[in-house]
Amino acid sequence: MLEIIENPTSASDWCKNQRAQGHCIGFVPTMGTLHAGHQSLIERSIGENDVTCVSIFVNPLQFNDSNDFETYPRNLESDYKILEKLGCDMVFCGTNHDMFPESCGLDDIEILDPGPHASGLEGDYRPGHLEGVCTVVDRLFRFVGDCRAYFGQKDYQQLLVVQHLAKILGYPQIVPCETVRQSSGLAYSSRNRLLSGREETAATNIYRALTAAKSLWNTGVRDSQKLCATMKSILAESSMTVEYAVLRDPDNWQRPSQKDGLDRAIALIAVKIGEVRLIDNLRLDHGI
Numbered sequence: 001m002l003e004i005i006e007n008p009t010s011a012s013d014w015c016k017n018q019r020a021q022g023h024c025i026g027f028v029p030t031m032g033t034l035h036a037g038h039q040s041l042i043e044r045s046i047g048e049n050d051v052t053c054v055s056i057f058v059n060p061l062q063f064n065d066s067n068d069f070e071t072y073p074r075n076l077e078s079d080y081k082i083l084e085k086l087g088c089d090m091v092f093c094g095t096n097h098d099m100f101p102e103s104c105g106l107d108d109i110e111i112l113d114p115g116p117h118a119s120g121l122e123g124d125y126r127p128g129h130l131e132g133v134c135t136v137v138d139r140l141f142r143f144v145g146d147c148r149a150y151f152g153q154k155d156y157q158q159l160l161v162v163q164h165l166a167k168i169l170g171y172p173q174i175v176p177c178e179t180v181r182q183s184s185g186l187a188y189s190s191r192n193r194l195l196s197g198r199e200e201t202a203a204t205n206i207y208r209a210l211t212a213a214k215s216l217w218n219t220g221v222r223d224s225q226k227l228c229a230t231m232k233s234i235l236a237e238s239s240m241t242v243e244y245a246v247l248r249d250p251d252n253w254q255r256p257s258q259k260d261g262l263d264r265a266i267a268l269i270a271v272k273i274g275e276v277r278l279i280d281n282l283r284l285d286h287g288i
């Protein structure tokens with residue numbers, strides 16, 4: 001039976017109570033509008049822990065564009081139904097004031113430094129975004145306490161920021177999870193539902209571009225310019241604005257240098273299709 005808790009302080013008490021009973025907690029932080037990507041995190045958490053809790057909070061601190069915040073899809077009632085069906089134990093939400101009771105308003109909240117992995121890419125294109133993510137995730141971790149926390153790899157830079165935060169806090173254990181894709185290859189995202197049919201078809205070029213880079217990598221190509229040019233030429237086949245199509249060292253977040261022989265790389269893409277911004281990535285040095 002899903003327990004719906006409408007403020008994070010009571011959710012925190014619920015978590016303490018679970019730990020007192022010796023239960024291991026799995027936690028999936030979300031902004032709601034749950035899709036197959038979230039569902040796979042929740043199912044994994046249910047499989048690996050005694051109890052699972054989910055947070056739903058559309059965090060205003062991580063939107064650098066107020067229009068994006070206002071149009072971000074919200075579907076609380078259908079989210080609850082999905083969670084109930086999955087067998088999730090508890091979901092909590094809350095107002096800005098519930099999350100940050102010490103602050104008089106958004107401008108007053110102390111914003112945390114997201115650390116070294118916030119530089120470049122999302123850090124450049126969405127100023128303040130990773131700071132906002134770090135600030136709210138820190139707060140959510142403090143409410144939930146020690147647990148296993150599940151994050152999708154689609155938001156790879158976010159994952160690095162959260163891993164850094166957990167290292168500083170000393171908890172929780174971060175569990176990175178594979179990106180879940182539609183049969184077209186398009187990664188699940190709450191924003192996909194803002195795409196028209198034609199835009200969604202264009203968006204499938206993102207994964208095509210990533211897999212083309214991976215195929216080249218698999219044939220031994222290590223020239224990062226060539227790998228990036230391949231991605232860009234595929235993205236250019238449909239109408240979208242490419243913010244970046246780059247490679248990074250997945251561990252130290254540096255641009256891979258040819259001198260190091262490029263033995264590790266992750267390809268990352270951000271595009272805007274109409275008003276909708278999508279990101280995705282693929283490890284070139286892992287998997288098939």
Ligand code: PAF
Nearest residue numbers: 029030031059133136155
């Ligand atoms: O990935 C998300 O949905 C959000 O960035 C998160 C981690 C829930 C923080 O608001």
